Each structure stands twice: as structure tokens, then as C-alpha cells.
Amino acid sequence: QVQVVESGGGLVQAGGSLRLSCAASGRTVSRYAVGWFRQTPGKEREFVAGISWTGDSTYYTDSVKGRFTISRDNAKNTVYLQMNSLKPEDTAVYHCALKDSGSYYNKDSYLYWGQGTQVTVSS
Numbered sequence: 391q392v393q394v395v396e397s398g399g400g401l402v403q404a405g406g407s408l409r410l411s412c413a414a415s416g417r418t419v420s421r422y423a424v425g426w427f428r429q430t431p432g433k434e435r436e437f438v439a440g441i442s443w444t445g446d447s448t449y450y451t452d453s454v455k456g457r458f459t460i461s462r463d464n465a466k467n468t469v470y471l472q473m474n475s476l477k478p479e480d481t482a483v484y485h486c487a488l489k490d491s492g493s494y495y496n497k498d499s500y501l502y503w504g505q506g507t508q509v510t511v512s513s
Contacts, residue, residue, distance in 0.1 A: 392416035392502040396486045399507030402476055410471040410507060412486030420464035423489050426471050427497060428482035429506075435485065439471060440494035449494045453479075476511045483508050 398410040412424060425440040439460040440449040448460050457476075462469040469486065483506040492499030 392419060392422075392488060394486055394488060394502050394504035396484060396504045396507040399484060399509045401510045401512065404477055404511055404513050406476050406511070407472070407474045408476065408509060410473065410484055410486075410509075412469040412471075412504065414467050414469075414486075414488060414502070419467050419488065421490070422502075423494065424460075424462065424469045425487050425489065425494055425497075425500060426460065426469075427485045427487060428480075428509075429485065430482045435497050437495045437497070438484070441469060451495075473509070476509075478511045478513045481509060481511050 393415050395413050398408060402408055421443050423442050426438040427435045428438050429435040437451055438454055439458055441460045441462055445462050457474050459472040485506040486504045487500035488502040489500040
């Protein structure tokens with residue numbers, strides 16, 4: 391079984407930065423692609439960013455391009471989401487998930503999910 395744990399969330403002012411971490415353990419997690427999703431109450435979980443298992447390919451939703459950067463360290467089984475120039479609309483619970491096939495943008499492609507970490511951006 392694979393366990394996924396997110397960390398690094400918190401409260402930050404608009405324009406500030408946070409770095410989220412996604413630590414995975416269990417099987418050979420370095421072989422999985424990873425996605426970050428976010429969710430607010432009453433809304434669907436939405437794709438934020440994704441990275442291939444090699445780290446060579448990255449994907450972003452339009453609203454975070456140029457502000458967020460996803461990266462991974464397979465030696466540490468950890469994926470990071472560096473979030474800069476944060477806006478109040480980035481407030482959400484951020485979830486990390488692992489997949490081995492399917493679209494990065496579709497949450498149904500992902501096999502293993504973490505519980506999430508809260509990010510709150512004040513104006």
C-alpha cells in the first residue's frame with residue numbers, strides 16, 4: 391500500500407509564498423506521476439499542477455502558471471509545490487495524489503490520495 395502525506399500549508403498574506411510537500415511511502419513511489427489538486431467547500435476538486443515520474447514534464451492549470459512550480463526529489467520520495475504571489479482565490483485544501491496512467495487533469499486517474507493541507511491566503 392502507498393501512503394501519501396501533505397504538509398506545508400498555513401496562513402499567508404496575499405502576495406506571499408508557501409511551499410507544500412508531498413511525501414509518499416510504500417511501493418516504488420518514484421515510478422508514479424504526481425498531481426496537486428485543491429478543493430474548497432461545495433466545489434469540485436480541481437487540478438492545480440502535475441509532474442511526470444521522471445520530473446521531465448510538468449503541467450499547470452492556467453490560473454497558477456507563472457506563480458506555482460512543481461518539482462520532485464525521487465531520492466526522498468517527495469514532491470513539492472512552490473507557490474508564489476499567492477492570491478485569496480488560492481485558498482483551499484490542497485491534496486497530493488499519485489497515478490500511473492490517464493490524464494493528469496482528471497482526478498479519476500489518480501490511485502492514492504493524501505488527506506490534504508489547508509492553505510489560507512488573506513487579503
